[in-house]
Amino acid sequence: MKKYFMFLPALLISAGIFAADRIKIVTSIVPLYNITAAIAGDKADIMSMVPPGSSPHTFSPKPSQLKAMADADLFIQVGLGMEFWADKIVKASDNKKLQILTITDGIKLLAGDFDEPVDKSGRRAGNPHVWLDPVITKGFSGRICDALSKLDPLNAAYYKANYKKFGAELDELDRYFSAETKKFTLKEVISFHPAWVYFEARYGLKEAGVIEAVPGREPTPRDLGIIISKIKEYGIRTIFAEPQLPRKAADVIAKEAGVNVLIIDPNGAADGDYIGFMKKNFEIIKEAMK
Numbered sequence: 116m117k118k119y120f121m122f123l124p125a126l127l128i129s130a131g132i133f134a135a136d137r138i139k140i141v142t143s144i145v146p147l148y149n150i151t152a153a154i155a156g157d158k159a160d161i162m163s164m165v166p167p168g169s170s171p172h173t174f175s176p177k178p179s180q181l182k183a184m185a186d187a188d189l190f191i192q193v194g195l196g197m198e199f200w201a202d203k204i205v206k207a208s209d210n211k212k213l214q215i216l217t218i219t220d221g222i223k224l225l226a227g228d229f230d231e232p233v234d235k236s237g238r239r240a241g242n243p244h245v246w247l248d249p250v251i252t253k254g255f256s257g258r259i260c261d262a263l264s265k266l267d268p269l270n271a272a273y274y275k276a277n278y279k280k281f282g283a284e285l286d287e288l289d290r291y292f293s294a295e296t297k298k299f300t301l302k303e304v305i306s307f308h309p310a311w312v313y314f315e316a317r318y319g320l321k322e323a324g325v326i327e328a329v330p331g332r333e334p335t336p337r338d339l340g341i342i343i344s345k346i347k348e349y350g351i352r353t354i355f356a357e358p359q360l361p362r363k364a365a366d367v368i369a370k371e372a373g374v375n376v377l378i379i380d381p382n383g384a385a386d387g388d389y390i391g392f393m394k395k396n397f398e399i400i401k402e403a404m405k
Protein backbone atom coordinates (compact mmCIF):
# COMPACT_ATOMS: atom_id res chain seq x y z
CA MET A 116 0.00 0.00 0.00
CA LYS A 117 2.92 2.30 0.74
CA LYS A 118 3.85 2.38 -2.94
CA TYR A 119 0.35 3.33 -3.93
CA PHE A 120 0.52 6.44 -1.77
CA MET A 121 3.93 7.34 -3.10
CA PHE A 122 2.32 7.47 -6.53
CA LEU A 123 -0.36 9.91 -5.38
CA PRO A 124 1.31 13.08 -6.70
CA ALA A 125 1.20 11.62 -10.20
CA LEU A 126 -2.38 10.47 -9.73
CA LEU A 127 -3.35 13.99 -8.69
CA ILE A 128 -1.67 15.28 -11.79
CA SER A 129 -3.69 12.77 -13.77
CA ALA A 130 -6.81 14.55 -12.56
CA GLY A 131 -5.55 17.57 -14.46
CA ILE A 132 -3.59 19.47 -11.81
CA PHE A 133 -0.42 20.26 -13.73
CA ALA A 134 1.75 23.06 -12.33
CA ALA A 135 1.98 26.13 -14.53
CA ASP A 136 5.63 26.71 -15.38
CA ARG A 137 7.22 23.30 -15.81
CA ILE A 138 7.14 21.00 -18.82
CA LYS A 139 4.30 18.53 -18.68
CA ILE A 140 4.81 14.95 -19.72
CA VAL A 141 2.29 12.16 -20.04
CA THR A 142 3.65 8.63 -20.30
CA SER A 143 1.48 5.70 -21.31
CA ILE A 144 2.74 3.24 -18.69
CA VAL A 145 4.42 3.34 -15.28
CA PRO A 146 7.85 2.06 -16.41
CA LEU A 147 8.08 4.98 -18.86
CA TYR A 148 7.04 7.26 -16.01
CA ASN A 149 9.85 5.76 -13.88
CA ILE A 150 12.44 6.14 -16.65
CA THR A 151 11.36 9.67 -17.54
CA ALA A 152 11.42 10.65 -13.86
CA ALA A 153 15.04 9.49 -13.62
CA ILE A 154 15.98 11.99 -16.36
CA ALA A 155 13.53 14.83 -15.66
CA GLY A 156 14.28 14.92 -11.92
CA ASP A 157 12.37 17.78 -10.32
CA LYS A 158 12.14 19.88 -13.49
CA ALA A 159 9.00 18.37 -15.03
CA ASP A 160 5.56 17.14 -14.10
CA ILE A 161 4.97 13.59 -15.23
CA MET A 162 1.93 11.39 -15.08
CA SER A 163 1.26 7.87 -16.24
CA MET A 164 -1.99 7.15 -18.04
CA VAL A 165 -2.07 3.52 -16.92
CA PRO A 166 -1.86 3.38 -13.11
CA PRO A 167 0.32 0.75 -11.36
CA GLY A 168 -2.56 -1.63 -10.72
CA SER A 169 -3.76 -1.87 -14.33
CA SER A 170 -2.49 -3.71 -17.37
CA PRO A 171 -1.88 -1.54 -20.45
CA HIS A 172 -3.36 -4.39 -22.46
CA THR A 173 -6.80 -4.12 -20.87
CA PHE A 174 -6.81 -0.41 -19.97
CA SER A 175 -9.18 2.33 -20.98
CA PRO A 176 -8.48 5.98 -20.12
CA LYS A 177 -10.71 7.93 -17.74
CA PRO A 178 -12.44 11.05 -19.09
CA SER A 179 -10.51 13.10 -16.47
CA GLN A 180 -7.24 12.08 -18.13
CA LEU A 181 -8.19 13.94 -21.29
CA LYS A 182 -7.37 17.22 -19.51
CA ALA A 183 -3.82 16.06 -18.76
CA MET A 184 -3.29 15.10 -22.40
CA ALA A 185 -4.71 18.45 -23.50
CA ASP A 186 -2.18 20.28 -21.26
CA ALA A 187 0.84 18.08 -21.97
CA ASP A 188 3.94 19.09 -23.93
CA LEU A 189 5.07 15.54 -24.55
CA PHE A 190 3.44 12.12 -24.71
CA ILE A 191 5.82 9.17 -24.37
CA GLN A 192 4.46 5.83 -25.53
CA VAL A 193 5.80 2.37 -26.35
CA GLY A 194 4.12 2.08 -29.75
CA LEU A 195 3.46 -1.07 -31.79
CA GLY A 196 -0.21 -0.78 -30.96
CA MET A 197 0.31 -1.47 -27.27
CA GLU A 198 -1.44 1.81 -26.46
CA PHE A 199 -4.44 0.82 -28.55
CA TRP A 200 -6.42 3.33 -26.47
CA ALA A 201 -4.04 6.30 -27.00
CA ASP A 202 -4.84 7.53 -30.51
CA LYS A 203 -8.37 8.35 -29.50
CA ILE A 204 -7.44 10.38 -26.43
CA VAL A 205 -4.61 12.20 -28.26
CA LYS A 206 -7.05 13.16 -31.00
CA ALA A 207 -9.78 14.16 -28.56
CA SER A 208 -7.32 16.35 -26.59
CA ASP A 209 -6.87 18.52 -29.73
CA ASN A 210 -3.48 19.62 -28.34
CA LYS A 211 -1.58 21.34 -31.16
CA LYS A 212 1.69 21.64 -29.20
CA LEU A 213 1.76 17.98 -28.13
CA GLN A 214 4.86 16.08 -29.22
CA ILE A 215 4.82 12.30 -29.29
CA LEU A 216 7.85 10.13 -28.61
CA THR A 217 7.49 6.45 -29.49
CA ILE A 218 10.24 4.50 -27.74
CA THR A 219 10.18 1.46 -30.04
CA ASP A 220 10.96 3.57 -33.13
CA GLY A 221 14.32 2.47 -34.46
CA ILE A 222 14.64 -0.51 -32.12
CA LYS A 223 15.31 -3.98 -33.51
CA LEU A 224 12.11 -5.77 -32.60
CA LEU A 225 11.54 -9.32 -31.53
CA ALA A 226 8.45 -11.09 -32.74
CA GLY A 227 7.14 -13.12 -29.84
CA ASP A 228 3.77 -14.76 -29.95
CA PHE A 229 1.96 -11.55 -29.32
CA ASP A 230 -1.30 -10.47 -30.75
CA GLU A 231 -1.84 -6.83 -29.85
CA PRO A 232 -4.65 -4.97 -31.56
CA VAL A 233 -2.40 -3.31 -34.16
CA ASP A 234 -4.01 -1.38 -36.96
CA LYS A 235 -3.65 -2.84 -40.43
CA SER A 236 -2.19 0.25 -42.08
CA GLY A 237 1.44 -0.81 -42.14
CA ARG A 238 2.31 0.09 -38.58
CA ARG A 239 5.37 -1.81 -37.34
CA ALA A 240 4.56 -5.06 -35.61
CA GLY A 241 6.52 -6.73 -32.85
CA ASN A 242 6.63 -7.44 -29.16
CA PRO A 243 6.30 -4.11 -27.30
CA HIS A 244 7.98 -4.96 -23.95
CA VAL A 245 11.36 -3.38 -24.69
CA TRP A 246 11.57 -1.57 -21.32
CA LEU A 247 12.37 -4.83 -19.52
CA ASP A 248 15.83 -4.91 -21.15
CA PRO A 249 18.10 -2.36 -19.40
CA VAL A 250 20.35 -2.09 -22.46
CA ILE A 251 17.45 -1.12 -24.73
CA THR A 252 16.19 1.17 -21.98
CA LYS A 253 19.50 3.02 -21.96
CA GLY A 254 19.12 3.62 -25.70
CA PHE A 255 15.63 5.12 -25.62
CA SER A 256 16.44 7.02 -22.42
CA GLY A 257 18.85 9.03 -24.56
CA ARG A 258 15.95 9.93 -26.84
CA ILE A 259 13.86 10.96 -23.84
CA CYS A 260 16.76 13.15 -22.65
CA ASP A 261 16.98 14.78 -26.10
CA ALA A 262 13.23 15.43 -26.19
CA LEU A 263 13.29 17.05 -22.73
CA SER A 264 16.31 19.17 -23.65
CA LYS A 265 14.58 20.47 -26.78
CA LEU A 266 11.39 21.33 -24.90
CA ASP A 267 13.27 22.95 -22.03
CA PRO A 268 16.72 24.08 -23.27
CA LEU A 269 17.47 26.04 -20.09
CA ASN A 270 17.62 22.76 -18.17
CA ALA A 271 19.35 20.72 -20.90
CA ALA A 272 22.57 20.31 -18.89
CA TYR A 273 20.57 19.07 -15.90
CA TYR A 274 18.77 16.46 -18.02
CA LYS A 275 22.02 15.36 -19.59
CA ALA A 276 23.67 14.93 -16.17
CA ASN A 277 20.71 12.88 -14.94
CA TYR A 278 20.80 10.75 -18.07
CA LYS A 279 24.51 10.12 -17.62
CA LYS A 280 23.98 9.01 -14.03
CA PHE A 281 20.96 6.87 -14.94
CA GLY A 282 22.87 5.36 -17.89
CA ALA A 283 25.68 4.33 -15.54
CA GLU A 284 23.13 2.70 -13.23
CA LEU A 285 21.65 0.82 -16.19
CA ASP A 286 25.13 -0.37 -17.20
CA GLU A 287 25.68 -1.64 -13.68
CA LEU A 288 22.27 -3.35 -13.66
CA ASP A 289 23.10 -5.02 -16.98
CA ARG A 290 26.44 -6.27 -15.63
CA TYR A 291 24.70 -7.65 -12.54
CA PHE A 292 21.98 -9.41 -14.59
CA SER A 293 24.60 -10.83 -17.00
CA ALA A 294 26.71 -12.24 -14.20
CA GLU A 295 23.81 -13.67 -12.22
CA THR A 296 21.88 -15.21 -15.15
CA LYS A 297 25.04 -17.11 -16.16
CA LYS A 298 24.69 -18.98 -12.86
CA PHE A 299 21.07 -20.02 -13.47
CA THR A 300 20.69 -23.79 -13.65
CA LEU A 301 17.42 -23.38 -15.54
CA LYS A 302 17.24 -21.31 -18.71
CA GLU A 303 13.61 -21.90 -19.73
CA VAL A 304 10.89 -19.58 -18.50
CA ILE A 305 7.09 -19.86 -18.42
CA SER A 306 5.80 -16.28 -18.29
CA PHE A 307 2.26 -15.20 -17.71
CA HIS A 308 2.15 -13.08 -20.86
CA PRO A 309 4.99 -12.48 -23.36
CA ALA A 310 6.46 -9.53 -21.49
CA TRP A 311 10.00 -10.82 -20.92
CA VAL A 312 11.22 -11.74 -24.42
CA TYR A 313 13.76 -8.88 -24.68
CA PHE A 314 15.03 -9.59 -21.18
CA GLU A 315 15.32 -13.30 -21.99
CA ALA A 316 17.07 -12.66 -25.30
CA ARG A 317 19.57 -10.34 -23.60
CA TYR A 318 20.51 -12.83 -20.87
CA GLY A 319 20.44 -16.17 -22.68
CA LEU A 320 17.10 -17.34 -21.33
CA LYS A 321 14.35 -18.94 -23.36
CA GLU A 322 10.61 -18.49 -23.31
CA ALA A 323 9.38 -22.08 -23.02
CA GLY A 324 5.76 -20.96 -23.01
CA VAL A 325 3.32 -18.26 -22.00
CA ILE A 326 0.13 -18.77 -20.06
CA GLU A 327 -1.79 -16.00 -21.82
CA ALA A 328 -0.43 -15.25 -25.31
CA VAL A 329 -2.99 -12.45 -25.39
CA PRO A 330 -3.31 -10.84 -21.93
CA GLY A 331 -6.78 -11.35 -20.57
CA ARG A 332 -7.57 -14.29 -22.83
CA GLU A 333 -7.49 -17.49 -20.81
CA PRO A 334 -5.63 -20.49 -22.21
CA THR A 335 -7.61 -23.32 -23.79
CA PRO A 336 -7.30 -26.89 -22.43
CA ARG A 337 -4.97 -27.55 -25.36
CA ASP A 338 -2.77 -24.56 -24.40
CA LEU A 339 -2.68 -25.83 -20.81
CA GLY A 340 -1.57 -29.27 -22.02
CA ILE A 341 1.27 -27.75 -24.03
CA ILE A 342 2.48 -25.62 -21.10
CA ILE A 343 2.39 -28.58 -18.72
CA SER A 344 4.37 -30.73 -21.14
CA LYS A 345 7.00 -27.93 -21.43
CA ILE A 346 7.21 -27.72 -17.64
CA LYS A 347 7.96 -31.44 -17.51
CA GLU A 348 10.31 -31.38 -20.49
CA TYR A 349 12.54 -28.67 -18.98
CA GLY A 350 12.11 -29.51 -15.31
CA ILE A 351 10.63 -26.08 -14.59
CA ARG A 352 9.82 -25.61 -10.90
CA THR A 353 8.24 -22.18 -10.90
CA ILE A 354 5.90 -20.34 -13.24
CA PHE A 355 5.10 -16.65 -13.15
CA ALA A 356 1.94 -14.63 -12.69
CA GLU A 357 1.51 -10.85 -12.68
CA PRO A 358 -0.27 -8.47 -10.29
CA GLN A 359 -2.28 -6.75 -13.04
CA LEU A 360 -3.87 -9.87 -14.54
CA PRO A 361 -6.05 -12.56 -12.91
CA ARG A 362 -3.79 -15.45 -11.89
CA LYS A 363 -6.36 -18.21 -12.10
CA ALA A 364 -4.82 -19.89 -15.15
CA ALA A 365 -1.41 -19.94 -13.45
CA ASP A 366 -2.89 -21.60 -10.38
CA VAL A 367 -4.60 -24.25 -12.50
CA ILE A 368 -1.31 -25.10 -14.21
CA ALA A 369 0.63 -25.05 -10.95
CA LYS A 370 -1.78 -27.48 -9.34
CA GLU A 371 -1.78 -29.77 -12.35
CA ALA A 372 2.01 -29.74 -12.85
CA GLY A 373 3.05 -29.51 -9.19
CA VAL A 374 5.02 -26.26 -9.53
CA ASN A 375 5.09 -22.93 -7.68
CA VAL A 376 3.68 -19.60 -8.79
CA LEU A 377 5.69 -16.44 -8.15
CA ILE A 378 4.57 -12.91 -9.02
CA ILE A 379 6.72 -10.69 -11.23
CA ASP A 380 5.57 -7.28 -12.37
CA PRO A 381 6.38 -6.00 -15.87
CA ASN A 382 4.48 -2.76 -15.33
CA GLY A 383 6.68 -0.57 -13.21
CA ALA A 384 7.18 0.75 -9.70
CA ALA A 385 4.76 3.18 -8.16
CA ASP A 386 7.57 5.10 -6.43
CA GLY A 387 9.28 6.14 -9.63
CA ASP A 388 12.33 3.92 -9.34
CA TYR A 389 13.06 1.87 -12.47
CA ILE A 390 16.28 0.33 -11.12
CA GLY A 391 14.57 -0.82 -7.91
CA PHE A 392 11.63 -2.21 -9.84
CA MET A 393 13.90 -4.22 -12.13
CA LYS A 394 16.01 -5.52 -9.24
CA LYS A 395 12.94 -6.59 -7.31
CA ASN A 396 11.67 -8.60 -10.28
CA PHE A 397 15.11 -10.04 -10.85
CA GLU A 398 15.48 -11.37 -7.30
CA ILE A 399 12.22 -13.29 -7.79
CA ILE A 400 13.29 -14.61 -11.20
CA LYS A 401 16.64 -15.61 -9.67
CA GLU A 402 14.86 -17.52 -6.91
CA ALA A 403 12.91 -19.47 -9.55
CA MET A 404 15.82 -20.22 -11.87
CA LYS A 405 18.79 -20.90 -9.57
Ligand SMILES: [Zn+2]
Nearest residue numbers: 172244308310
Ligand atom coordinates in the same frame (compact mmCIF):
# COMPACT_ATOMS: atom_id res chain seq x y z
ZN1 LIG B 1 2.49 -6.64 -21.68
